[in-house]
Amino acid sequence: HKPPGPRGWPLLGNISDIPKKSPWLTYTEWGKIYGDIIYLESFGTPTVILNNLEDIHELLDKRSAITASRPRMVMASELMGWGWDFAHMPHDDYWRRHRKVFHQYFQQRNMSNHFPVIRKTTSVLLNQLSKSPDKFRAHFRQFAATVVLKLTYDHEVLSEDDYYVNLADKALEGLLQVVHVGSSLVDIFPVLKYIPAWFPGATFKRKAQVYSQMTQKLRDVPFERAKKQIASGSLGACFVSESLGNGVDDDIIGNAAALAYLAGSDTAGHTVSIIAAFALAMIHFPDVQARARKEIDDLTGGLRLPDFDDRPSLPYIDAIIAELFRWATPTPLAIAHMSQAPDVYKGYYFPSGTLFIPNVHGVFHDESRFSDPFRFKPERFLNENADFDPFNMGGFGYGRRICPGRYVALNSSWLAISRMLAVFNISPAKDENGKEKITPPEFVSGLVVHPAPFEVDFVPRSGKALELIQKEDTVF
Numbered sequence: 066h067k068p069p070g071p072r073g074w075p076l077l078g079n080i081s082d083i084p085k086k087s088p089w090l091t092y093t094e095w096g097k098i099y100g101d102i103i104y105l106e107s108f109g110t111p112t113v114i115l116n117n118l119e120d121i122h123e124l125l126d127k128r129s130a131i132t133a134s135r136p137r138m139v140m141a142s143e144l145m146g147w148g149w150d151f152a153h154m155p156h157d158d159y160w161r162r163h164r165k166v167f168h169q170y171f172q173q174r175n176m177s178n179h180f181p182v183i184r185k186t187t188s189v190l191l192n193q194l195s196k197s198p199d200k201f202r203a204h205f206r207q208f209a210a211t212v213v214l215k216l217t218y219d220h221e222v223l224s225e226d227d228y229y230v231n232l233a234d235k236a237l238e239g240l241l242q243v244v245h246v247g248s249s250l251v252d253i254f255p256v257l258k259y260i261p262a263w264f265p266g267a268t269f270k271r272k273a274q275v276y277s278q279m280t281q282k283l284r285d286v287p288f289e290r291a292k293k294q295i296a297s298g299s300l301g302a303c304f305v306s307e308s309l310g311n312g313v314d315d316d317i318i319g320n321a322a323a324l325a326y327l328a329g330s331d332t333a334g335h336t337v338s339i340i341a342a343f344a345l346a347m348i349h350f351p352d353v354q355a356r357a358r359k360e361i362d363d364l365t366g367g368l369r370l371p372d373f374d375d376r377p378s379l380p381y382i383d384a385i386i387a388e389l390f391r392w393a394t395p396t397p398l399a400i401a402h403m404s405q406a407p408d409v410y411k412g413y414y415f416p417s418g419t420l421f422i423p424n425v426h427g428v429f430h431d432e433s434r435f436s437d438p439f440r441f442k443p444e445r446f447l448n449e450n451a452d453f454d455p456f457n458m459g460g461f462g463y464g465r466r467i468c469p470g471r472y473v474a475l476n477s478s479w480l481a482i483s484r485m486l487a488v489f490n491i492s493p494a495k496d497e498n499g500k501e502k503i504t505p506p507e508f509v510s511g512l513v514v515h516p517a518p519f520e521v522d523f524v525p526r527s528g529k530a531l532e533l534i535q536k537e538d539t540v541f
């Protein structure tokens with residue numbers, strides 16, 4: 066039989082019960098009524114919300130061989146040109162070939178090769194923050210974009226107004242409108258995709274045509290340019306140059322590169338969200354900031370910047386990063402998984418094609434696991450036995466689909482965060498009367514959850530700090 070859940074409507078199922086805004090909060094509330102495993106139906110698709118970590122581990126990690134697929138998205142993948150995006154491909158051999166070539170370059174074992182890019186990009190970030198702290202969010206965006214674009218295509222983002230960065234944001238604008246499965250009629254009735262664009266009422270097709278040109282450009286322009294640069298001998302070491310010519314189809318390399326590119330963008334990328342949440346946490350929890358800075362100063366004497374080798378000596382910084390993922394989860398529902406075979410679990414029957422939605426936000430705010438869950442408390446990750454590692458709990462998703470960009474994300478966030486702490490006092494911005502401008506932390510959701518707009522000031526801590534900001538690496 067099916068798990069319990071809210072009663073739905075014929076055909077529509079429960080689609081009208083699912084709020085567009087912060088649905089994870091509703092899922093947590095439903096958990097109190099229906100239990101940890103909740104059944105819904107959206108347009109005939111059996112959908113299961115998982116509120117409990119043990120069930121998520123069992124179904125999405127241990128049984129990943131049958132739960133690692135994705136739902137068909139007619140509007141996005143088939144009409145708007147996102148078919149190359151392997152994050153949304155079904156679990157099959159074509160997806161596997163993308164994932165393999167991506168993983169080879171971005172895996173943990175290769176990270177030290179990528180450190181110079183992360184160091185140089187962090188150096189640019191510190192400089193920009195010292196000059197125009199009010200534009201911190203733009204600087205964070207440039208930071209995240211540069212790390213991935215440099216690693217992927219050897220493309221350096223020189224200003225906020227970068228062609229590649231803008232292109233990604235424009236193409237994603239379209240995706241944002243259709244990302245909720247079922248927000249387009251054609252996802253419910255796939256045959257509608259064969260309606261010609263001129264047909265009355267077929268505005269979705271005209272919209273799709275406009276956006277699909279952008280989506281295709283996003284996929285092709287940087288890749289074709291990198292290939293030309295290889296031919297002229299001017300492309301430095303990067304994912305594209307290292308992956309081409311090793312027997313993998315060019316197309317697959319181009320697709321995988323474009324997905325890395327997307328992951329570095331503001332709209333679809335999570336790194337910006339984590340670093341922005343860091344700045345937000347620092348102004349709201351000054352004790353945490355002081356403790357973190359002391360840990361760094363005790364190690365460096367304030368005479369140098371922390372570096373990757375220092376990481377094992379700075380456990381509190383790692384605890385801050387873990388707490389950021391928990392407190393400000395950029396992906397509160399990860400990405401939904403779909404099953405490819407029928408299964409039985411705890412007496413429930415899940416037909417093939419069941420959509421599984423893990424409530425990561427719910428798990429991270431479960432009071433029985435995390436005391437005072439809405440408070441930012443990195444200490445919770447220092448006590449052995451106390452809590453779990455958020456990265457094993459779903460901060461980066463599950464099973465065969467777990468985020469293959471997580472090492473880049475974690476290492477780049479780590480360096481940026483520890484170096485910002487080393488050289489800046491991070492404080493609330495002040496108004497003209499010197500009064501602090503500070504509002505309660507708030508988050509907004511799009512493709513990714515971000516902190517809502519807020520203001521913050523970055524002030525170099527000392528003359529020595531300013532020297533460190535100015536002197537660091539200037540070349541990649």
Ligand code: HEM
Nearest residue numbers: 152325328335336396399400461462463466467468470474
């Ligand atoms: C804070 C940063 C990041 C977070 C929180 C994050 C989170 C996630 C999550 C939750 C998923 C879905 C996993 C699942 O389906 O169970 C995912 C997939 C993915 N991520 Fe990330 N990610 C981050 C950064 C990055 C970066 C920097 C890259 C690229 C360099 C990247 C590349 C990917 C790719 C390619 C997939 C699709 C994997 C697949 O479907 O096989 N991510 N990420």
